[in-house]
Amino acid sequence: MDIATEKAEILKRLDQVNDLSLVSAIRSLLDFGLSKQNLENNEMENSINRGLQQAERGELRPHEEVIAEIRDRYKL
Template identity: 50%
Template sequence: MGVAQIREELHQFINNADERILNLMYGMMKADIKKDEALEESIARGLEQSKKGEVREHAAVIAEIRARYKS
């Protein structure tokens, strides 16, 4: 099934959906958009920290995590 066909079928589902289904679909889409925005903000923050030299070597981070959670 192609993208155009999927969109058309989704439009048909939405046009015929009851309020409960519409609210579920709306919530799902909003959550996905917020997740993408949070990811973009996190990446931008990381890039800014990198530009400022606020970085740590991978090996140091792994060693710290292992020490923290060692049983």
């Protein structure tokens, strides 16, 4: 199933719920998931910005050097 179908199924089932505590629990779960997603997006953006700042300062490593280090570390 794709995500749009999954969401539609959840909405149909949610529409049948008449228990306020269950609806509140679902809301809390969604709030938590969305805040975690936003945090991950912010962390990714911060990481990218740190990398760009390092590049601007000339703190770069050649691709070949990084690959060689990974191959050595993981015995590839």
